[in-house]
Amino acid sequence: MARHNSRPDAADDDFEPVSKSQLKRESDALQEMGEALIPLDKKLLQSLNLPERLYNALIEAKKLTANGAVARQKQYIGKWMRQIDPAPIKELLDAIAGVSDRHNAWLHQLERQRDQLVDDPKALESFIAAHPQADVQQLRQLIRNIHKEREQQKPPKAFRELFQLLKSYHPEPALPGAELDKGDDDDKDET
Incomplete structure (x- = not known):
């Protein structure tokens, strides 16, 4: 009696069957990636050249409000995500996350500079030397x-102005990719 080998390539000794748990994890990861696309604007979604049904499912998900309907739509998006190459989508989402991280770093740098200007008089001199176009009188007034x-324990109005x-x-x-962080206001008008 001949033995039937269910492996795709019997000569390939490196073949390891994928467990159901692994398949489920991969499926869940693709669904989560698809869910991350829902808040993106239409122009960004169009730039991915997604299959029409996936694109339409994402647009439809933006409109839904009922929890059950949203959950079903996310599963539907996950189904379509399993049928496409997720690499371009992952690149886009990583780029968006990177832009956000760089933006946060820029804001933190500004906060540190503001704190230095308020706490160290020499920092103001350095700032003025680096920015000769700066309005020195305005800077000194804000710091005062x-x-x-x-x-007087008042709200930090001047702190925010600085x-x-x-x-x-x-x-x-x-x-690079900074345009990814910008939304398209036209998307909010269409329903």
Whole structure:
């Protein structure tokens, strides 16, 4: 009696069957990746050249509000995700996360500079030397107001104003993929 080998390539000794648990984990990961696409704007989704049914499922998911309907739609999106190459989608989502991380680092840098300006008079001199176009009088006035606000335990209005002023001197750097972080306002009008 001949023995039937169910392996795809009997000559391939490296073949290891994939467990049901592993298949489920992969399926869940693809569904989560698909769910991450739901909040993205239409232009970004179109740039991925997704199959029409997956694209339409994502657009439909944006409109749903009932929990059961949303859950079913996410499963449907997961079904379609298993039928496409997820690599371009992963690259896009990673790029978006990277842009967000760089943006946060930029904001933290501005916060540190603001704190230095308020706490160290020499930091103001360094800032003025680095930014000769800066309005020195405005900077000094904001710093004085910050100290008054702290003494009088008032809301940090001048503290926030100084941060906004620093943003104008240090515009957010143009990062590769920065357009990924921008939403398309036209998507909100269509239903």
